[in-house]
Amino acid sequence: MNETSLFSAAFLTALFSSGVRQSIPLIYGSVGDTVSERSGVMGISLEGEMLFGAFFAYLFALRSGSLWVGVLMGAVAGMLSSLIVAVWSVLFRQDQSIVGIMFNILATGFTNFLNRMIFGTSNANISIDTFQPIAIPGLSKIPVVGEIFFNQDILAYLSVVLAAAVFFVLRRTKLGLQLGAVGENPRAAQAAGIPVYRVRVLSYMFCGFAAGVAGASLTLSTVGTFTEAISAGRGFICLAIVILSRWNPLTALVASFGFGSIQALQIRLQVQGSALPYQVFVALPYLITVLVLALAGHNIRAPRELGVPFEKESR
Amino acid sequence: MSGEKQAPLLELQGITKIFGGVAANDSISLKLHRGEVLALLGENGAGKSTLMNIIYGIYRPDAGSILVNGQKVRITSPKDAMAHGIGMVHQHFMLIGRFNAVENVTLITPDASWSLLKKKQIRASLEELKARYGIEVDLDCPVEQLSISMQQKIEILKLLYTGADILILDEPTAVLLPQECEALFEIIRHMAQQGKGVIFISHKLDEVLQISQRVDVLSHGRITGEVETAQADKDLIVRMMSGDNVPDMSGYVKKPPQEEAALSCAGLVAFDDRKVRTLDGVDLTVHRGEIVGVAGVEGNGQDELAEVLAGVRRATAGQIFIGGKEMDLSDPAGFISSGVGYIPSDRNTVGTVPDFPLYENWMLRNPHYPKKRGLTDLRAVQAQAAQAMEDFDVRAAGPGARSANLSGGNLQKFILARELETEPQVLICSYPTRGLDVKASWFIRSQLTKAKERGAGVVLFSGDLDELFAISDRIVVLYRGRVVGQLRPEETTAQEVILMMMGGTA
């Protein structure tokens, strides 16, 4: 393929439009994780919650015939499953990395198990009609930009709303301060009358909820069916995004779009073939994260008590 | 005040709290009236902080009840405490470092979580409180960038903001300079005049007599006496604080040190964990058979000096000689093998690994533990530890007991036994008797004097001037990371040492 076609407007429009679609699950996941990490709980298990969300969203959308029922059930599945992680790592104070990894194994196994048992071994699951793009009157007519940003499906628009809403809550409400306090200094937060455990559990459940929607967006917005391990590491990319965006949901929105576009590019290259092996682009989000940790590591300040279990009565 | 007629503002009845089998608070009862400053006086580890944490809902008592304005209340969280008008300035400030004063105050407002931030409004009220009580502090800077005394002022602003009636100040002067103390007392008096009840916790007798109307003395978890400050008898209070007759060092005769230097250092410069230059060119020589006491107000470089001399913290400049040999400052293991024993101030997580059994902690900082064909001989290690435990009267279930289960005194004796096992030529002791009861303290001190008589050079960091005077051959005073004075205990007074600690010259 030649240079002109790679950088033609049509190619770029299609690429970035697909990039936006690819970024939807990343936005939900990273915004959710931003909230829980602010309160001190790491979203290692994001990957698993996405799988739960993806599977149940697909199942219920298929059975009910309604995509919205699907999204809702996906979110609920993500949230309920995240309760496991919350109970284990917050209430029982177990190591978040171990609980998270075990939860991911559980989620992969469980969704595959159900998928096989319900839909059989054939990989040709029944496809459902996905969410259709909604052109925003006026804005979608802007050349290039309109097609990329204003002709997307409802979950894309809602993801922006969610990121903005979370940004607002974190910046402008007392809740945002409380979350930060719990993640920075739970002992002081407790002294200020904040129920540390409750805040951590609820913020983690919010993360699960968002991860569930992220999963739902995979099955109901892009693919139209559930395939095994459909999340394909997106949960971990979300973790990277949260670090890169320094726990800011709006920056996470932008970073998600960047990583989504890289993913879109990689898919295209895999189909079309290119001088650069597509693997480079698959690995790019992870490479960028690791490099940023190295280059800006000292300036990136995570919530101080991130990943540290809090014990109420200790001496 | 009509305090006598009314029910007391706060009343405690039979509060008991047990930690690890030890009663930190043993059936404590006390009353606090409106407009009164009640001092709670007691040594470290007497149970003052535990009691206050119970009043504030951080710990729950195992027995006893709390009454506010004559009403029995249940306080299960700080939120409950605040609802009953109880406010507290903790010994360790309860501030979110990344937030500024306004944000920290926002956290304790009764507003619902979903309410929008009212920074302007809160800021205005804080400015008003600042003006009213003469408190000068920056409201916009993240508090972690402010000095300790500034942070304390923010804590007090927090209390004033909530309008709490019962104000608990837990060792508020421990971190302050003398002139800062006076400003604090001014604020406290002002608060009492406004009809608030203040509980002032301290182990410093003089300041207690200066600020309070009434003194309750706490010792070993019990109230051992109560006096009106106006009629207070200093000696009586001191006796109440220390309990019964106990062995002391009065019979100890200091033997003169030898000529030969055990440790000497020159031009030591070091930074603390926050990258603040806390050692600023320290020169010091400790002779064999000498105990050198190091005095100083907390935060003037003692911790860093102890760690640097023990090789645990790397000095960025300067030289250290142990027995005449220059040490490689980047090699902590070299200090150990050159015979530097070290008793760190934190015995629970530095002096020992809390989850190791004692015999494994016996191997800590001890390269000469028994080995067989290059591998650890666990049985011999256990036997050695058991023997030392017997020699030093360490009471525990045996060498297999988890270190975390030992009481402070027993753990400290164990650490001391270990550090003395190899007969070190230098022994660095950082606050070795802090928080220990009188008997354990006596035991530790007499072991230090034995080590000295054996010929070791001992550096004793202590906040207890009596201890320093009792066993040191020489007292050096640290101020702002420098040695500002060297005194012989026989030729000086506590007042002179204190003056030097504050930066005055002798």
Next chain:
Amino acid sequence: MKRLSFFRESLAHYQGASRARKLVILLLSVAAAMLVGSVLILAVGANPLEAYYYMLIRPVTSISSIGEVAMYFTPLLLVGIGVAFAFHAKLSNLGGEGQMLFGALGMTLVGIPPVGEALGMWSLPLGILLGILMGALWAAVAGFFRVRFNASEIVVTLMLNYIAKQFISYVVFYPLRSGAEPQSARIVASLPKLYEGSRINWGVILALLLTVGYAVVIRRTRFGYHLRALGGSRRAAEYSGVKKNRYYFLALALSGALCGLAGAVQISGNTMRLMEGVAGDFGFSGIVVAMLGSLHPAGMVIAALFMALLEAGSMTMQVRTGIPVSFTSVLEALIVLFILLGMAISAAQSKRKKVSKT
């Protein structure tokens, strides 16, 4: 980043504080997980007893199927003791997969023609050594980040997995590709078999020997002692003269070395070729082994055996009962979650006891 709860407990138990109680927790956890598994199987209309028979009993009924079990046992145990080294220093090595892949690459580079032919019989030991080295180096990247930039090893090892995966994918698609499939050529020298007629090979012996080595290092050497002290209290270790950065780095590198060895063994004893997914899920299931074996050498051998049975038996189970192999993942994860739960409760109990006495 300090992480306390679990390792504190597991270490205490490993020290033999209450070994009996620990064992009870482990057994109860396995039983509880299998019980929940049964409910799951019943829910889809199958017979749990039958399923467990194919998973746990059937694999040991013939020499050839024991060989299959060994195929899983060796990497599980190697990764298990690998991550256990890191756990002792209170580091989470979640990058076993990536380290295995680089280990596999190391073996492949030396094992395939023409290098392999030129080296002859030396290609096997050299390949294993190179595998160990490459696994260690890949983990050392995370160690370097931890030490130099104070970056969480959890995040970095996770990220490195994906980078390794894509790198190996690239390698088998392009430079090392041999034939139509994206895989390397066959290596010339493989691990000798222990028993003809079965796939069981010397890898098993190697893994068991290294477990003994692990036990000695952890329990009886200064290095192991310092590693555990570092995990138990960082400042106590520094007090003891430990240079913490060096130990963090070494712990991760050593952890990676064993995972790299697992990868090399995977190539030279099992697949004979480098291909995508050659590391399977061993990186994470090795963590299960370490947890289930509670970092205890014999415990981890038993845990690896148990897990290997599950993995090897699950295929037969899927064919005979229709229950998908993914069921084993559910079971594994449940076991560890129950263990964590049991230890949390046990810790809370002993604490309460401690408080209430006197």
